[in-house]
Amino acid sequence: MSVQLQSEPFEPGGLLTAFAAGRTETGAVASFTGIARAEAGATTTLELEAYPGFTDAEIARIGAAAAERWGLQGWLVVHRVGKIAPGEPVVFVATASRHRREAFEACDHLMDYLKSRAPFWKKEHGPDGDRWIEPTDRDRTDAQRWET
Amino acid sequence: MSVQLQSEPFEPGGLLTAFAAGRTETGAVASFTGIARAEAGATTTLELEAYPGFTDAEIARIGAAAAERWGLQGWLVVHRVGKIAPGEPVVFVATASRHRREAFEACDHLMDYLKSRAPFWKKEHGPDGDRWIEPTDRDRTDAQRWET
Amino acid sequence: MAKVLLFGRLADVAGWRDAEIEATSLHALRDTLTATDSALGEALAGPGVQAAVDKVIVRGDAPLTATSEVAFLPPMSGG
């Protein structure tokens, strides 16, 4: 039940180990790691801006709602902010539940939210300069799956 | 692109770290860890029997089909066999792809297969003796989601 | 003197990220910003730009005090 925004790189395996430890009544732990792609040599650097105190509170609100909806035993969101080099993890989400369907759906849902609507502003620094990125149509479509 | 059946316990975080390492063109790594639940004090021990050379080949065939269907950049299945104590991980699945939908769906699909139809025979050793476990209705329903 | 924060491309348009600006309401603050920098004023009025007062999204006007924190937020892109 935790949100962590950090400018330092993180290691997904260590986060999964800590998250899964000591869960005798948990049957299922789903995780997702989002990695900044190198985009075949187009050496772009991703930069993410957050509003501390607002961004983490919004994510915590969505996480708590997901925990309620899917009866989660635990959830964790770790998100990088600032400049992120290609190949580095950007986001890690883990969910725990008794059965696997709930863990999968909640993890999938949280990722759709984080990628499409969470309060981040995203810039790509590329060879042709900087540009601000807007959510893709697919992000919107993915996020809409949960609105029924 | 690997299947591993083992009687020794494994550590999911270490598997995730190794699986995610060095993937510059991967945007998404989904993972699932299935844990033997303690079932609130009913101290049961799970025992899984596999047919070496058959069980791993069947799982590899399903993994390869999933890799083709979802365009995976990599996948890994690690599965315990033999006696498994409550709280210990039973199965770990990881999938890698450019975008997150493919990694999630392939991981979910592989887990449904592994839990419902993979060539394992499952026994519970409990306080009231041993019993062989058959797939649940929900396992069948989950697996059928992929047949369209 | 409300504390004003600009995020994403709004900060690029304005050339600053945070400032202390005299204003007794959100509307008054927008008027002051637009009078000082018409490009920023136009960006603030653009589609999907939201304002938060003390980290709560506000639609319409709101009173501001000396300790208010006002943030202008372009459409959120996700991470």
Place this chain on the structure above:
Amino acid sequence: MAKVLLFGRLADVAGWRDAEIEATSLHALRDTLTATDSALGEALAGPGVQAAVDKVIVRGDAPLTATSEVAFLPPMSGG
């Protein structure tokens, strides 16, 4: 002498997990097993029990050689 393997509850019914048994076909092997142990014969004929010869599922009959490996597999439960 085919190598015969029993899995899951079939091994519990028979009281053994592997054996070397003389048989030139899968049908002949089933007949021999049933003649020796009627409870096992019944279990082998039960719903969902499959046979694999050299790790390939076989429906119907199949010839066996001295090096064949025959496995009888109850319904697979998943892991």
